[in-house]
Amino acid sequence: PQPHRQSDYEREEEEFVWTQIKAEARRDAESEPALASFLYSTVLSHSSLARSISFHLGNKLCSSTMLSTLLYDLFLNAFSSDHELRAATVADLRAARARDPACVSFSHCLLNYKGFLACQAQRVAHKLWNQSRQPLALALQSRISDVFAVDIHPAAKIGKGVLFDHATGVVVGETAVIGNNVSILHHVTLGGTGKAGGDRHPKIRDGVLIGAGATILGNVNIGEGAKIGAGSVVLIDVPPRTTAVGNPARLVGGKEKPKEHE
Amino acid sequence: PQPHRQSDYEREEEEFVWTQIKAEARRDAESEPALASFLYSTVLSHSSLARSISFHLGNKLCSSTMLSTLLYDLFLNAFSSDHELRAATVADLRAARARDPACVSFSHCLLNYKGFLACQAQRVAHKLWNQSRQPLALALQSRISDVFAVDIHPAAKIGKGVLFDHATGVVVGETAVIGNNVSILHHVTLGGTGKAGGDRHPKIRDGVLIGAGATILGNVNIGEGAKIGAGSVVLIDVPPRTTAVGNPARLVGGKEKPKEHE
C-alpha cells in the first residue's frame, strides 16, 4: 500500500535519530535518577522509535474507557507498517531541533513537546480517516484535544518537518492543508468562516511561519515562505514570501508590498 | 422544585435523540471493534441519556482525590431530577448537528466534544451554586478547566441550544449571561475589565455568534443575532443583528452601520 519503498536516506535518518535519542536518554537517566524509571519505560526499554513513540502516545492519550494497550497497538501498527509516517516523525524531530532555540535534544522533543506528540497522533488519525475508520479517528481527535489542548481534524493534511511550538489552543479544520517545513505557534486557528460548507479551510504552503494567536479563516492560500504575524486575523490570500500582520491582516513585506513592519 | 412539568415535546425530543445515539453507537461498535468496549461503557450499557452522560462526565472529570463514583452520583442526581437540564442537553446536541459542519452524529458530539461536555458539567455546577453548595461548584469548575481547558464560572447563566465549538481556552466570568442558540468559538473570553466589582461581565443575547479568539469585556450587551468577528476586542454594546470586528471593535454590519466587512 506504500507508494514507494523506504529510501536509504530515510532509513539512515531514522536510525541516526533513534540512536541519538537512546544516547540522550541514557545520559539523562544516569545524571538524574529521578527520571531513570520514566526514561526506561518511555525510551530505553524499546527496540525502535516506532515502539517508543507508540508507547508514549498510548500512555498519554489513554483513559479509563480507552485503554493504553489498545492505543499502543493502534499506533504501533500504523508506525510499523508505514515508513512515510516514520519519516514525517523524524523530519518533525529535526525541525524542532533546527527551528526552536529552546529545544535542547531530540528526546526533549519526543518526550515533552505536546505539539510534536499531537501532530504524530493526528497523522495516525488521518490514516484511519482515509481507511474509512472515521469513528475511531474522531475519538482520537477528541483525546488529543483533551490531553494536549490541540484540536486538529483527522481529515486535515499535514506535511513533514512541521513544528507546532508550545501548541496549546491550536485548532485546524477538516479541509485545511499544511505543507512541509511549516512552523505554527500556539493558539493558531486554521478555521472556517462559518459561511461555507465543503472545502472551507486554509491551505498553508511550504515553509510558512504562523505567529502566536494568528487566526486564518476560509479557503485562502498562504503562499510558500509567507509569514503571518502574531495575533493577525487573515481572511485573504497571502502571496509567497510575503508578510501579513494586523486585524484584519494587511500585506506588509515581500515582493509586492514595501516592508514596513515584521 | 421544577417551574413546570416536562412537556410532551421535550419528552419526545429526549427519547428521539437518545434512540439515535444508541443506534449510532451500535453501528460504530459493529464497524470498529477497537471502539466497542468504549461505546459499550459510555453509551450502550446505559438505560438513559442522563445515565450515559453522567457516567461519561464522571469518568472525564474524576481524579485520584475526587472519585468517578462520587461525580457520577452528583451528575445523575442533577440530570434525573431536572428535566430542564436534560432539555438543555438535547438542545445543545441539536445545535452541534445543525450548526457545526464537522459534527457527523449526536454520539460524536456527546462523546467527543469537550465544549459540549464542559457546558453540561457547568450547568450542574450552576445548579449546585444556586443551592448554596459553592465549594463543590467551584471544585467542579476547576476540574472542568483542568480537563477541558474551558473555564466557566458556576454562577454564569447559560441558555439552551448553545454550541461551544472546539472550546479550548473559553473563559466566562461570574456575572456573564449567555442566551439561547448562541455559538461560541474557542479562545473566547466573556470577562471583566478589572475596574468594577459586582455585575461586571457581558450579557450575550439569543442567537449571537462569537468568532474564535474574541474578547468581550465588561457589563456590555451583545444584542440578539449579533456577530462578533474572530479576534475582536469588544468593550461596547453591540446592537441586535449587527456585526462588530477589530481591536478595538467597531460596528460594521446591521441596521445602524453600512456593511463593509464580515
Add this chain to the structure above:
Amino acid sequence: PQPHRQSDYEREEEEFVWTQIKAEARRDAESEPALASFLYSTVLSHSSLARSISFHLGNKLCSSTMLSTLLYDLFLNAFSSDHELRAATVADLRAARARDPACVSFSHCLLNYKGFLACQAQRVAHKLWNQSRQPLALALQSRISDVFAVDIHPAAKIGKGVLFDHATGVVVGETAVIGNNVSILHHVTLGGTGKAGGDRHPKIRDGVLIGAGATILGNVNIGEGAKIGAGSVVLIDVPPRTTAVGNPARLVGGKEKPKEHE
C-alpha cells in the same frame, strides 16, 4: 544555600495563611460531605502548607510513567528547604484574594486555581534548572503544560505576589522575567520574535497588569505599573505607568501620552 533566614514576618504570614486554609477546609468539609474526602486528603491530613501543596501538585502532575510519590518528594524537598519559595506561595495566595473578585478564600485558590498551581510548580522547576537538573526541570514543564495548559520555561524568573488568572494558554519563554505583584490573564504570551537567540524574551516589571490574550514579543521592557490591554500585540518598550493597547500596540495612557482609552 538561602541568602538570608526566614524573617519573623514571613513566618507569621505563612502560619496565618495555613491556619486560614485549614479553617476554610474544615468549614467546607462539614457543610459539603461530597468534598470531605477531597479536603481531607489535600489539606486536613497535612501538617504544613508545604506538605499540602506538595501532595496536591504531585497528584495533579503525576502520570503512569512519573509517579505521584516521586513528585511529592521532589516538591516537598524544595518547599521544605527553601523559605523564599514558601514566601512566594503565600504572597501569590494573598494576591489572588486581593486582586481577583472571584476568589472567595485562600483554599479556593490553593486547590482550584491552575494558574496558581502551575506557578508554584514552575518555581520548583526553576530551582531544579539552576541546580543543573535541566532534564527534570523540562519534564516538569511538559507535565505542567499538559495538565494546566500553562507553558512556562523553567529558566524564566517569576517574582512574588503574582496572579495568573484563569491561566489557560499562558506561554512564557526561557529568558523572560516577571517582577513582583504582576497580574497576567489567560492566553498571554511572553515570547520571542523568532529573529534572535540568547536573551530574547520580555522583561515585565513590578505591578504590571497584562490583559487576556495579549502577546508581548522580544526582549522589550514593560515598565513598572504599566497596563497592557486585552488582545494587544506589543513589540516595543512600554514606559512605567503607561497603557498600551491594540495590534500593533500603541501607548495611550500615562505620563508621556494622553489617555484616550483603557
